[in-house]
Amino acid sequence: MKKAFLLGAPVLAGALFFKAIAQNPPTPEQIQILKEMGVSPADVVVEEGRELFHNLKGTTGKTCASCHGQDGKNLKGAYAKMPRYYNDIKRVADLDTRVKECLERYVGVEAGGEKGRKHVVPLATYVATLSNGMTINVELKHPEEKRLYEYGKQLWYTRAGAREFSCAMCHEVLADQRIRLQRLVAPTRDKVYSYWPVYRISVDKVWTMEERIAACFDSYFLFDPQKGKFDLDKNWVKRPPYYSDEIIALALYLKKASNGATIQVPGIIR
Numbered sequence: 001m002k003k004a005f006l007l008g009a010p011v012l013a014g015a016l017f018f019k020a021i022a023q024n025p026p027t028p029e030q031i032q033i034l035k036e037m038g039v040s041p042a043d044v045v046v047e048e049g050r051e052l053f054h055n056l057k058g059t060t061g062k063t064c065a066s067c068h069g070q071d072g073k074n075l076k077g078a079y080a081k082m083p084r085y086y087n088d089i090k091r092v093a094d095l096d097t098r099v100k101e102c103l104e105r106y107v108g109v110e111a112g113g114e115k116g117r118k119h120v121v122p123l124a125t126y127v128a129t130l131s132n133g134m135t136i137n138v139e140l141k142h143p144e145e146k147r148l149y150e151y152g153k154q155l156w157y158t159r160a161g162a163r164e165f166s167c168a169m170c171h172e173v174l175a176d177q178r179i180r181l182q183r184l185v186a187p188t189r190d191k192v193y194s195y196w197p198v199y200r201i202s203v204d205k206v207w208t209m210e211e212r213i214a215a216c217f218d219s220y221f222l223f224d225p226q227k228g229k230f231d232l233d234k235n236w237v238k239r240p241p242y243y244s245d246e247i248i249a250l251a252l253y254l255k256k257a258s259n260g261a262t263i264q265v266p267g268i269i270r
Helices: 002-022 028-037 042-055 064-068 070-075 097-109 113-129 143-157 167-174 210-219 247-258
Strands: 085-086 091-093 198-200 205-207 267-269
Touching: 042 064, 042 070, 042 113, 042 198, 064 070, 064 091, 064 097, 091 097, 091 143, 091 247, 097 113, 097 247, 113 205, 143 167, 143 247, 205 210, 210 247
Parallel strands: 198 267
Antiparallel strands: 085 091, 198 205
8 A cells, every 4th residue: 555655646746736737827947847757748749740840741752851950950949039021931920830831832741721730730849849948039120020010919909809808808907817717827928938839738739829819719709701801890700710910910929028038848738
């Protein structure tokens, strides 16, 4: 009995620690403790991304590593500066969009829509880890970066949709209140991008910021799929698609607000 108790103690400690951090965003120190305990499910997704990075081949016969080097040596620090404008795709891209475009243009793998997320999410998570320990430093040099940043700021503060809510209503006015047992964070104050992508305990998946933003829009309905754009006057609309300007604009606004924070991904939240 004593032996069984001793063997179960680390497991119990891990479970209690998991429960504690599920209530609030984890600190970098807590994430490190979880990694040392070997109980971070996100590590599996990181390894999946590493495998895809080195071995996934499409119609071009190339892999991500063909361009970016073994173990992504040419991508170290890239995530710290994204979203940003890319000349080859002629648009501002967050990490998800950049991965999708690379897969389709240079690897020859269809990566659009929900089906493509099986490749995009693990690859994005792996690439993000290549910037761990580095400081977020998003700059607004290109006119498109400046335009999308202002658009993201507008979306953040605009009250609209079926519930006449805005991002700022939850994450500034109601920040630190609890919803479904979880504290509402203030992304621009708490620099949340430092630990995204994250493993979400409640859905047992790794989410990038694109999933988080899209899911938030499910809650107050802004996107009009028939018009293919946002309609700030309509009361009942749906989430924007992945890789849309609206999601990227908000990601840019939030990422820049996290400037100066140290990247430690993937994080863990409820």
